Amino acid sequence: MDVIHHGAARGVTGSCHELVVAEGVSVLVDIGLFQGAETSGSGGSFSKAAGEGAGENNQEIDFPIEHVHALVITHCHIDHVGRLPWLLMAGFRKPIYCTRATAHLLPMVIEDALKVGLTRNAQLINAVLKLLGGLLRPVDYDTWVELAELAPGLQLRFRQAGHILGSSYVEFELGHKKMGSLSVYSVPFLQKGTEYTDNDPDLSPSERIVFSGDLGCKNSPLLPDPTPLERADMLVLESTYGNRNHENRAERQARLQKVIERCVADRGAVLIPAFSIGRTQELLYELEDIIHQCKEAECAKENSIWQDIVVIVDSPMAAEFTQQYRKMRDLWDEEALGRVADDRHPLNFARMHIVDTHAEHERLVNYLKSTGEPCIVIAASGMCTGGRMVNYLRALLPDPRTDVLFVGFQAAGTPGRAIQQYGPRGGYVDLDGERIWIKAEIHTLGGYSAHADQQELMDFIASAEYVKHVRLVHGDAEVQRTFAHTLRRSFSETRIDCACDL
Known part of the structure; x- marks a missing residue:
């Protein structure tokens, strides 16, 4: 599996990441709106040769979507879902996976985005919302969902992110179990007590890629704390506050x-x-x-x-x-x-x-x-x-x-x-x-950010059994590089890189 970034690579808005799960098959994770200075050249869309951001007041999808077979939404803040109307206008008609609370809130966000950025025509808005409702696939937290139609052995799971109601970080896992000369795909580690060992001839290790979305702070009002991370071969991690800690x-x-x-x-x-x-x-x-x-x-x-x-x-x-x-x-x-x-x-x-x-x-x-x-x-x-x-x-x-x-x-x-x-x-x-x-x-007033600070992001990595590779996104370029330097000192065995430098 590989990851391509179409937003929030050099900034903090326009989150959009493409997970390539097989040849000619991809999944989008978030489809956020560019805001502020990032609308005119610094948002981080890798398909723009110059400027690398959506044009002024232009949020159109500027990358191919023919091979995109699903959209996965981490939460319904506008910088993570605001380009969804443009994605639909580009012809996207594939399943949209998200938590149940996000599925409940998302139509209201999209209706507002349409009224602000595109049209106030009630008939058009209702048509878009009807189309969206037919594509949504609500999923419970902590439940593995098979995506075998995309790639054999591919599954995803939403975990509590503690950022807003319904927010999640999402895990993708791909693996298979060998049976003689055949290869029957499944995902190890899903059943209690199942473990993979290097000397087991019948099991191949699964690959797990995790997208953090926006991680919330611990002890936030109303919401549970983020669920600890189990493990990740690659963690695509937000870094909004990667260079500092919040006030008490x-x-x-x-x-x-x-x-x-x-x-x-x-x-x-x-x-x-x-x-x-x-x-x-x-x-x-x-x-x-x-x-x-x-x-x-x-x-x-x-x-x-x-x-x-x-x-x-x-x-x-x-x-x-x-x-x-x-x-x-x-x-x-x-x-x-x-x-x-x-x-x-x-x-x-x-x-x-x-x-x-x-x-x-x-x-x-x-x-x-x-x-x-x-x-x-x-x-x-x-x-x-x-x-x-x-x-x-x-x-x-x-x-x-x-x-x-x-x-x-x-x-x-x-x-x-x-x-x-x-x-x-x-x-x-x-x-x-x-x-x-x-x-x-x-x-x-400090301490009110809904984003985890530097120490909480580091604690999230440290909570895992292992994290082999961390890719920093959703942060200003200078913040990403500063945080990467800090992470390399604390996690010497983990590969750390920044989307802004790719």
């Missing part, structure tokens, strides 16, 4: 509380750009806990902001996904289920307000612009590339009472990165062609 996650809720209290002291709105899936739900979970604890604690005095602060979720997609998170409680971790058992509602509490219509959104933006009323606004997109957050930023960035709180990675070339970089200097950001001068306070 155990204390992040306390830091969130302090930052918001300091922000509200300015008597203005607190704007939190957040992805609709994952980050929004984590923030709501921790804000509910702060409010709950402050009901009877020291901070419940008359001057506490937490008595009457309103948490506004102004993103139709985030609201819909929050509702789906509530419906799929069986995938929550024990702590979250314990809060529900105590008659608490972590994702639907009293001080939380959902903005439903665009008209209500416009009224709220104008109201906050004229009054500076203290509140917390959570809205997409997480990198400020679109969505309702852009309207808040355009109206409130020039107001010194406003505070913008970043809790996630801001890719190069995105408005979020520009605000984060130039805002503290009193600079400006261009939003939809309009130059907005920044007088708001800008904050970045």
